[in-house]
Amino acid sequence: MGCGFAKSDQAQLKQLNRGTSIVPAATAMRAALLIQRWYRQYVARLEMRRRCTWNIFQSIEYAGEQDQIKLYNFFGYLMDHFTPASSERNLISHIFREHDIGRDVEWESYKSIEVPELYSGPHLSFPMTFSNAAELVEAFKNKQQLHSRYVLQLLVESWRRLRILPNISQISTCHSKEITICGDLHGHLEDLLLVFYKNGLPSSERPYVFNGDYVDRGKDSLEILLILFSFLLVYPNDVHLNRGNHEDHIVNLRYGFTKEVLGKYKLHGKKILKLLQKIFSWLPLATVIDHKVLVLHGGISDTTDLHLLSRVDRHKYVSALRPPKSKKQMRSGLIGSDLEDNDPTYEFVGSSRRRVRSLTHTTYTVTRHEAPRRSLQVQTTRVTYSVEEELKKRRRQAGLSQSYRDLHNSTMNSDLDSDPDSGGELLDSNEDEWKQIVDLLWSDPMPQDGCIPNDVRGGGCYWGPNVTEEVLRRHNLTLLIRSHECKQEGYEFCHNRKVLTIFSASNYYEVGSNRGAYIRMGPDLVPHFIQYQANRSTRELTLRQSVGQTERSALKALREKLFAHKSELVSAFQVYDPEHKGRISLGNWASAMEAVLKLGLPWRMLRSQLVGETVDGMLDYQLWFRELSITEHKTELSNANLLETMYKNHSNLETIFRIIDTDNSGLISLEEFRQTWKLLSTHLQTDISDKAISDLAVSIDFNKDGSIDINEFMEAFRLVGGDLLQHEDDVH
Amino acid sequence: MAPKKKEEPKEAPKPKAPEPEPVKIPEFNPAEVVLEFTPEQIEDFKDAFQLFDRTPLSEMKITYGQCGDLIRALGQNPTNAEIMYVLGKPKPEEMATKMLDFDSFLPIHQYICKAKDRGTYEDFVEGLRVFDKLGDGTVMGAELRHVLASLGEKMKEDEVEQLMTNQEDANGCINYEAFVKHIMAS
Numbered sequence: 001m002g003c004g005f006a007k008s009d010q011a012q013l014k015q016l017n018r019g020t021s022i023v024p025a026a027t028a029m030r031a032a033l034l035i036q037r038w039y040r041q042y043v044a045r046l047e048m049r050r051r052c053t054w055n056i057f058q059s060i061e062y063a064g065e066q067d068q069i070k071l072y073n074f075f076g077y078l079m080d081h082f083t084p085a086s087s088e089r090n091l092i093s094h095i096f097r098e099h100d101i102g103r104d105v106e107w108e109s110y111k112s113i114e115v116p117e118l119y120s121g122p123h124l125s126f127p128m129t130f131s132n133a134a135e136l137v138e139a140f141k142n143k144q145q146l147h148s149r150y151v152l153q154l155l156v157e158s159w160r161r162l163r164i165l166p167n168i169s170q171i172s173t174c175h176s177k178e179i180t181i182c183g184d185l186h187g188h189l190e191d192l193l194l195v196f197y198k199n200g201l202p203s204s205e206r207p208y209v210f211n212g213d214y215v216d217r218g219k220d221s222l223e224i225l226l227i228l229f230s231f232l233l234v235y236p237n238d239v240h241l242n243r244g245n246h247e248d249h250i251v252n253l254r255y256g257f258t259k260e261v262l263g264k265y266k267l268h269g270k271k272i273l274k275l276l277q278k279i280f281s282w283l284p285l286a287t288v289i290d291h292k293v294l295v296l297h298g299g300i301s302d303t304t305d306l307h308l309l310s311r312v313d314r315h316k317y318v319s320a321l322r323p324p325k326s327k328k329q330m331r332s333g334l335i336g337s338d339l340e341d342n343d344p345t346y347e348f349v350g351s352s353r354r355r356v357r358s359l360t361h362t363t364y365t366v367t368r369h370e371a372p373r374r375s376l377q378v379q380t381t382r383v384t385y386s387v388e389e390e391l392k393k394r395r396r397q398a399g400l401s402q403s404y405r406d407l408h409n410s411t412m413n414s415d416l417d418s419d420p421d422s423g424g425e426l427l428d429s430n431e432d433e434w435k436q437i438v439d440l441l442w443s444d445p446m447p448q449d450g451c452i453p454n455d456v457r458g459g460g461c462y463w464g465p466n467v468t469e470e471v472l473r474r475h476n477l478t479l480l481i482r483s484h485e486c487k488q489e490g491y492e493f494c495h496n497r498k499v500l501t502i503f504s505a506s507n508y509y510e511v512g513s514n515r516g517a518y519i520r521m522g523p524d525l526v527p528h529f530i531q532y533q534a535n536r537s538t539r540e541l542t543l544r545q546s547v548g549q550t551e552r553s554a555l556k557a558l559r560e561k562l563f564a565h566k567s568e569l570v571s572a573f574q575v576y577d578p579e580h581k582g583r584i585s586l587g588n589w590a591s592a593m594e595a596v597l598k599l600g601l602p603w604r605m606l607r608s609q610l611v612g613e614t615v616d617g618m619l620d621y622q623l624w625f626r627e628l629s630i631t632e633h634k635t636e637l638s639n640a641n642l643l644e645t646m647y648k649n650h651s652n653l654e655t656i657f658r659i660i661d662t663d664n665s666g667l668i669s670l671e672e673f674r675q676t677w678k679l680l681s682t683h684l685q686t687d688i689s690d691k692a693i694s695d696l697a698v699s700i701d702f703n704k705d706g707s708i709d710i711n712e713f714m715e716a717f718r719l720v721g722g723d724l725l726q727h728e729d730d731v732h
Numbered sequence: 733m734a735p736k737k738k739e740e741p742k743e744a745p746k747p748k749a750p751e752p753e754p755v756k757i758p759e760f761n762p763a764e765v766v767l768e769f770t771p772e773q774i775e776d777f778k779d780a781f782q783l784f785d786r787t788p789l790s791e792m793k794i795t796y797g798q799c800g801d802l803i804r805a806l807g808q809n810p811t812n813a814e815i816m817y818v819l820g821k822p823k824p825e826e827m828a829t830k831m832l833d834f835d836s837f838l839p840i841h842q843y844i845c846k847a848k849d850r851g852t853y854e855d856f857v858e859g860l861r862v863f864d865k866l867g868d869g870t871v872m873g874a875e876l877r878h879v880l881a882s883l884g885e886k887m888k889e890d891e892v893e894q895l896m897t898n899q900e901d902a903n904g905c906i907n908y909e910a911f912v913k914h915i916m917a918s
Contacts, residue, residue: 024862031859032884037809038856038915039880039887039895044804051783447786587775604779617772 042544050547052605054488056554057509059599060561062456064651068254069458071652071683072321110152113268124150124230126157133230134201140223141193148268151226155275158229161236162282168310169240169287171207173523181209181295181519181527183483183491183502184244187218187257190534191505191516192227198530199518202231202239209287211483211502212244212297212441216255218505222264225276243283244297245441245459245484249273250319254655262658281315285440288477293525295481299443299499300471301461302451304436312433320438320459444485445494445501465495472498478525490517490531506533510553512546555609561597562610564648566625568596573621583618586611646696652680657710667707670697760818762839769842777841780806781834792834797827799840808844812885818843853912860908871908873900 115123122139124132124146136146146154173179180199185192202208210228215221232239245251252258252273261276262269286296286309294306442460446452449464468480480499486508492501506516517531562569572592576584584592589611590603611619612627646653656676661668668676677693697708769777784794784802794802800815816822818840822830832840863871863879873896880887880895887895899906899914 027859027862028879029883031862032879033811034856034859035876035880035915036885036887037811039891040800040812041804041807041809042915043891043894044801045807047801048780048783048805055783586772590775602779602783604776605783 046544046547048605049551050488052602053513053547053551053554054509055601056558056599056606057513057550058486059456059601060557061509063599064254066456066458067652068251068655069321071655072250108156110149110156113147113149113152115147115149119147120144121146122150124154126153128154128157128230128233130201130203130234133227133234136230137193137196137201137227140189140220140227145264146223146226148265148272151222151265151272152268152275154226154229154233155272155279157233159275159279159282161233162241162279162284163315165282165284166310167285167312167314168306169284170291171209171240171287172290173521173525177205177207178520178522179207179209179289181211181481181502181521183211183504183516183518184213184486184508185210185218185224186213186246186505186508187215187221187224187260188505188507188516188534189218189220189223191532192224194506194516194532194534195504195518198532199520202235204235204238207235207238207240209240209289209295210242211295211481212242212283213246213483214241214244215257216246216252217508219256219260221257221260222272240287241283242287242295242297243280243285243441245320247280247283248319248321249277249280250321253658254651258658277318278315281318283314285309285314285437289521290523290525292477293479293481293521294472294475294477296440297482298441298460298484299439299445299463299482300467300480301435301439301443301463302467302470303432304439304471306475308433309436309440312437314437317434317437320434320441442484445482445499447494465498468495468498479527481519481527486514487517488514490515491519491529500527507535510550511535513550513553551609555606558601558606558610561599565596569593570621570625572596577621582622583620586614586617586619589619589621649680649684652683654710656680661710666710668710669707673697673708757817760820760840760843762836762843765839765842767838767842769838774838777806777838778834781837787831793831794837795828796822796830796832799832799837802837803841803844806841808841808847810844810847814844814847853916856912856916857909860912864908869907869909870901870905873904873906876906 121144122132122135124136139146171179180195182192182195200206208231214224214228218224228239228241232241246255246257249258258273261273265272286294286306288294288306439460442454442457444454444457444460444462445468446462446464449466451461451463451467454460454462472478472480478498481502482499483502483504485501485503486505487501487503490503490506493499494501500519502517502519503514504516504518506514508514512533515531515533517529519527519529521527569592572595573584573589574580576588576592586604586607590607593603594601611624653676656679657668674690674693674697677696678690681693778792780802781792781794782790784798785792787793796819799819800810800812803810803815819832860871860876863875865872877892877896880892881889895915896906899911901907
């Protein structure tokens with residue numbers, strides 16, 4: 001179809017003629033149309049790439065969270081089933097041991113910490129003043145570190161403050177105060193500083209609500225906490241902190257906060273972490289503005305009941321990943337002498353009759369979208385298999401819109417082992433509470449009606465617009481503000497503008513990946529958004545450059561995953577290539593990729609960036625893997641399978657190492673390494689011989705002193721990955 | 733049809749011909765389009781289609797408004813007018829509400845793929861050369877901005893900005909061959 005000139009075009013032409021006289025009007029028109037067409041194509045293609053990249057990051061991120069929970073559930077399962085004599089049990093009891101963190105006296109010990117003359121960082125005095133807090137912000141801006149004495153003191157004072165707060169804070173915009181609401185910060189100090197710069201520091205004229213996830217991933221999580229707590233102390237009625245799912249010491253083990261604190265505070269790090277563990281459990285769960293706007297971190301479910309939530313003992317839930325303890329169910333003597341009966345924080349379901357439950361109570365295939373590539377399967381432990389099958393069946397019969405409560409009930413009913421009479425009621429109400437809290441911290445909205453377990457993350461649920469309607473109506477609210485999910489523009493509405501996601505960590509996945517935003521809201525309760533992107537250089541990037549950068553990062557992460565699953569992938573490919581000719585069609589390649597990796601990604605669209613050359617639409621997969629494979633590890637590992645398994649699970653390994661490294665020396669013994677590895681291989685249901693593990697342990701002990709340096713070990717993986725991909729980048 | 737005098741009232745009233753148009757273009761008829769895509773290509777399109785599908789139940793449907801973006805993302809560069817044509821000239825409010833399923837999308841996409849004047853690199857450069865007053869291989873950034881924002885299927889200011897970022901030199905001139913390569917390279 002040619003460029004027909006309609007009337008409006010003729011008017012334009014006349015206009016042009018009046019202006020420049022040199023260019024023939026029709027030619028100029030054609031030129032303009034051509035450029036515009038190409039521009040629009042350019043933008044559309046970039047958008048497509050951006051979406052793909054986003055999908056990659058998000059699916060890897062959520063798969064990691066799911067992984068973490070599975071690992072944790074596995075330990076729970078082991079604890080349930082171990083007999084007292086096993087040495088491995090000691091290892092695991094490490095993981096579950098929570099030392100008494102109840103007594104104040106212990107915390108006062110910070111007073112004995114001396115601040116040396118040489119210390120050039122900020123000095124805090126208590127009660128804190130505004131200038132103290134502002135000074136702290138300045139100090140952190142200048143990359144100073146707060147002395148551990150002040151850190152502990154600040155944390156103790158914060159804890160004192162937090163424990164008198166209700167579960168749900170009620171605040172109002174009276175006095176024409178505008179409230180500022182911030183979402184996830186995830187250790188991105190520069191974003192917090194940017195918000196303060198644009199919006200001003202907290203004060204009674206400038207109240208703030210912070211909606212959780214202050215820590216993990218970014219490198220200044222502790223500094224963010226210290227700043228927020230300072231302002232909390234100075235303006236207790238005007239600074240409100242909600243708990244996020246990352247305010248959880250178990251999650252912190254994997255996602256970097258634990259490592260950050262131990263790295264910055266070598267002497268007192270563990271103490272700081274323990275105190276924070278307690279503090280996290282005392283963070284309020286939600287904030288309500290003018291009785292109309294509900295602000296909480298993750299989301300809701302169809303059973304969310306604010307009245308119930310306002311009455312729970314929130315500090316019982318030190319980690320949302322642990323089911324609540326019921327004293328009646330505890331089997332005495334199971335755990336050992338370090339059990340503190342009166343310690344409310346030691347939560348553990350002791351009865352061997354109870355199965356290990358994932359946070360979502362179910363493990364079956366859930367399709368969030370009907371398209372097959374979106375389905376994710378959660379692995380079950382062998383013990384629970386038959387029950388899961390039954391659930392699957394019921395679910396199929398009942399249809400997608402079955403509510404979470406129904407599924408929960410059917411879980412309870414089909415637990416053939418449980419004794420419905422023994423303390424069932426007590427456990428039920430604890431279960432309810434626990435579920436309410438998990439839902440609040442972990443849930444995500446979905447476009448379709450209903451409420452289904454959130455199998456992608458492994459915790460909480462997906463809730464639909466009808467649930468939003470109902471919960472808001474039930475509590476006489478008009479808007480739900482939540483965070484928890486990264487959004488390109490820093491914020492996003494859904495559910496008919498009744499749910500608003502606010503995310504304040506810019507460049508979350510990668511430099512240039514997204515903007516951060518915060519909300520200003522006045523008495524009219526209409527949210528106004530301010531967006532930003534920390535890191536000046538990202539603003540100067542063109543759209544294509546920032547998409548390109550983020551994309552490279554995502555593809556790198558994806559390639560690492562591919563390498564880690566090489567054996568499984570090759571097996572999957574060979575299903576389509578029974579004669580082992582080494583070639584499969586692209587269509588089969590895509591199916592195999594999804595079947596193994598289960599990331600729900602558009603593989604065909606990513607194909608050009610992952611695969612390269614194909615001949616007649618057929619891919620030579622062996623060649624592909626050779627191109628993809630990473631250079632040899634510096635130790636000579638004869639067992640390639642082991643290397644691959646290790647690589648695939650390095651996050652899990654690191655988590656476990658950090659747990660067992662109780663004296664925070666960065667070293668674990670060979671014996672501990674062996675035990676860890678054995679445990680992990682049970683979890684993964686892989687078969688690795690004792691000899692292979694011993695050999696591995698010895699080979700990794702580089703300086704032959706009987707211990708393994710964790711950091712060195714983990715570095716090996718990063719280095720290995722980096723080498724290859726550096727090379728690839730150079731080639732391109 | 734033999735022309736008839738308009739004054740005769742007994743004649744069956746015929747629609748008044750509008751002011752003379754160059755060609756009376758028939759409405760787009762998807763049934764007339766012969767699909768020449770290979771099964772591989774169709775699978776690729778499906779993947780892309782799914783990426784755009786935002787329906788609650790993943791019904792494999794996109795809005796009319798998304799159709800143009802999808803076609804462009806797949807490598808074509810139609811004008812907005814062409815998109816409107818293949819969509820059957822929908823009203824503005826329908827763009828966000830009317831849905832298109834995958835089977836209806838294919839003939840539309842095929843039609844656009846077959847369209848003749850896609851514009852090659854040379855066409856593009858020629859198009860810009862038009863503004864090269866000095867014949868030195870550059871055009872004035874300001875003039876180009878003005879043209880893009882006021883002629884043809886006008887671009888918005890921020891779109892123009894987006895396009896022109898880092899293209900102009902210190903004198904505000906753009907080397908258009910480089911510019912064309914930049915645009916076509918995405």
